[in-house]
Amino acid sequence: MPPMRRIATYLKLLTGAALVAGPAQAADATVAVAANFLTTARALEAAFEAESDYDIRLAHGSTGRLFAQIVTGAPFDLFLAADVARPAELEARGLTSDRRSYALGQLVLVSRSAVSLPDDLYDQRIAMADPAVAPYGLAAKQALADLEVDETRIDPVFGDSVGQVASIFFTGNADLAFLALSQVPNLGEDITVTPMAGRHDPVQQDAVILTRAEGNAAAEGFYAYLASAEARALIAAAGYEVPE
DSSP: OOHHHHHHHHHHHHHHHHHHHGGGOOSEEEEEEEGGGHHHHHHHHHHHHHHSSOEEEEEEEOHHHHHHHHHTTOOOSEEEOSSSHHHHHHHHTTOEEEEEEEEEEOEEEEESSOOOTTGGGTTSEEEEEOTTTOHHHHHHHHHHHHTTOOGGGSEEEEESSHHHHHHHHHTTSOSEEEEEGGGGGGGOSSOEEEEOTTSSOOEEEEEEEEGGGTTOHHHHHHHHHTTSHHHHHHHHHTTOBOOO
């Protein structure tokens, strides 16, 4: 067979193999995870992968930023948000095939010493997530209002997500911070934690499986795993309430 014909035949075989293999490649999935849930998602990822042949990749950020990325075509298969509004909006746009609540977040105020509210908030650098893109930032804003804090007397330091807020506080660039309870173990010892329960709207966190993941066994498997007894126990142990 002439060399050029051999090359053409080889390329045709390669193309055919790729076409055959393409639809079957559902052994991995990319999950967009709200920053507050990243540590817990890593634990769920490890447990799920230990029981299956699938690979899960995590991408994290604020719920608002991840939502915007999904709308503009980011290649995510699942979205673990920190609110219900963005998943509901994706559902309304026809971008999801299923939606369910997977966790109820708990907002806390962390500091390096005991605080008396609201007086000890004044003239302090308080780190919080941007309320425009991060549900925990919105909850922090509501908590400040419930405490009747005069916001002209505090020095807010905003992060794009509660993940950034934790870094701001950990590095000493804020005196106090509003975080998710699940983040507290990563801050080390000698941290005072003040719960904000009852001072803000519930932080209900919904998950969606996106329509692009249809037929992706890894994505569908991980989504189903979130509702399992094992996953619910890991979520509860991380500092979340688990929906019924």
